[in-house]
Amino acid sequence: MSTKRRKAVKITGIEAIAIAVPVKGSFWTSLQPMGGGKAVTELIVKVHTDDGLVGIGEGHGGPPLAAAKLIQQDLQALLLGEDPLRPEYLWHKLFAITHTRRSAWEVWGIERGQLEVAMAAIDIALWDIVGKQAGLPLYRLLGGYTNQVPAYVTGGYYTEGRGIPELIAECQGYVEAGFKAIKIKVGGVPLQEDVARVKALRRTLGDDIHLMLDANRAWDVKTAIEAAQRFAEYHPRWVEEPLQWYDDIRAMTILKQNTHLPLASGESARTRFEARELIEQRAIDILQFDGTRNGGITEWRKIAGMCSMYHVDIAPHHDPQIHGHLVAASPNGLTVESFHNPDRDPLWPDLYAESARIEGGMLYLTERPGLGISFNDDFVRKYRQS
Numbered sequence: 001m002s003t004k005r006r007k008a009v010k011i012t013g014i015e016a017i018a019i020a021v022p023v024k025g026s027f028w029t030s031l032q033p034m035g036g037g038k039a040v041t042e043l044i045v046k047v048h049t050d051d052g053l054v055g056i057g058e059g060h061g062g063p064p065l066a067a068a069k070l071i072q073q074d075l076q077a078l079l080l081g082e083d084p085l086r087p088e089y090l091w092h093k094l095f096a097i098t099h100t101r102r103s104a105w106e107v108w109g110i111e112r113g114q115l116e117v118a119m120a121a122i123d124i125a126l127w128d129i130v131g132k133q134a135g136l137p138l139y140r141l142l143g144g145y146t147n148q149v150p151a152y153v154t155g156g157y158y159t160e161g162r163g164i165p166e167l168i169a170e171c172q173g174y175v176e177a178g179f180k181a182i183k184i185k186v187g188g189v190p191l192q193e194d195v196a197r198v199k200a201l202r203r204t205l206g207d208d209i210h211l212m213l214d215a216n217r218a219w220d221v222k223t224a225i226e227a228a229q230r231f232a233e234y235h236p237r238w239v240e241e242p243l244q245w246y247d248d249i250r251a252m253t254i255l256k257q258n259t260h261l262p263l264a265s266g267e268s269a270r271t272r273f274e275a276r277e278l279i280e281q282r283a284i285d286i287l288q289f290d291g292t293r294n295g296g297i298t299e300w301r302k303i304a305g306m307c308s309m310y311h312v313d314i315a316p317h318h319d320p321q322i323h324g325h326l327v328a329a330s331p332n333g334l335t336v337e338s339f340h341n342p343d344r345d346p347l348w349p350d351l352y353a354e355s356a357r358i359e360g361g362m363l364y365l366t367e368r369p370g371l372g373i374s375f376n377d378d379f380v381r382k383y384r385q386s
Contacts, residue, residue: 056373123295185214202235
């Protein structure tokens with residue numbers, strides 16, 4: 001029996017575009033604001049091939065304009081002529097520059113953050129090509145466990161002049177839009193004020209709506225233990241990133257021993273090795289690794305596998321149009337994050353010409369090959385950074 005060898009495909013070029021869209025108003029997490037003159041940013045990558053396929057990737061976080069320039073000026077040269085259907089090999093080729101003598105920061109003088117988001121976006125674009133070459137949506141290519149996943153909405157930011165009545169009205173709006181799970185911010189005011197906010201929401205929304213509480217690394221261990229104890233009667237679905245950045249892995253095990261509430265963390269983990277610490281320490285119930293900021297799809301899949309062995313669910317941070325495929329392909333995929341308020345996230349309603357659809361608290365994936373994403377070119381041109 002003879003087998004027909006596929007025609008070799010080669011990378012012929014990489015486009016990298018940074019966009020920045022101003023955010024109206026100011027939205028505070030526990031420790032820092034969003035908006036107030038700042039912008040929501042995204043890195044868009046397009047990998048071109050000699051057979052006409054174009055892979056689309058996105059990167060979130062880091063300095064997107066610096067990452068775009070890094071791709072165009074340096075990383076592109078490492079990938080030209082390579083086979084885009086070998087994302088694992090190309091991931092390791094790029095990652096190697098972080099731990100060899102010719103490391104990125106020695107040769108190019110770049111910061112780690114811009115390299116990480118650049119790698120993530122490139123890797124996602126390569127997987128998009130793999131899906132398109134196979135004629136399959138990415139979630140099917142990666143396992144096809146389901147074609148729809150629950151989507152929760154993030155809101156409840158601290159905003160000047162807005163109190164509990166406004167918070168309740170905001171979250172009632174999410175419920176009316178069909179969301180069955182809402183994440184709000186905590187840790188930015190004295191604990192008794194946060195307890196009052198959560199209590200008011202639970203009494204208003206009832207027990208059928210999931211509430212998640214995101215402290216964005218606000219508390220020391222003692223405060224986190226007290227917070228968990230006081231929030232317990234309102235049965236949040238999880239408490240997210242409760243501990244301050246400098247000791248948020250080992251100390252999570254202390255918190256875990258002092259609460260029955262599910263704990264979530266990991267959006268700030270940069271590699272599977274950092275994620276491994278959270279998993280093996282039995283410090284969390286839900287891992288939130290962000291493949292659009294660090295590691296891309298290649299790294300995310302390894303982490304999801306580790307999580308499954310330790311009975312840890314995975315609920316990635318941000319970018320449901322990317323992460324939805326990964327959660328749908330994973331038996332331990334729990335949910336994806338979304339932003340319903342266009343003032344907080346002006347990207348979701350206008351950036352995409354084609355993408356996944358969120359309706360009734362569910363994300364429905366398209367059957368288009370690859371990620372199934374295309375962009376609104378007018379929007380990209382309007383907000384492109386240079």
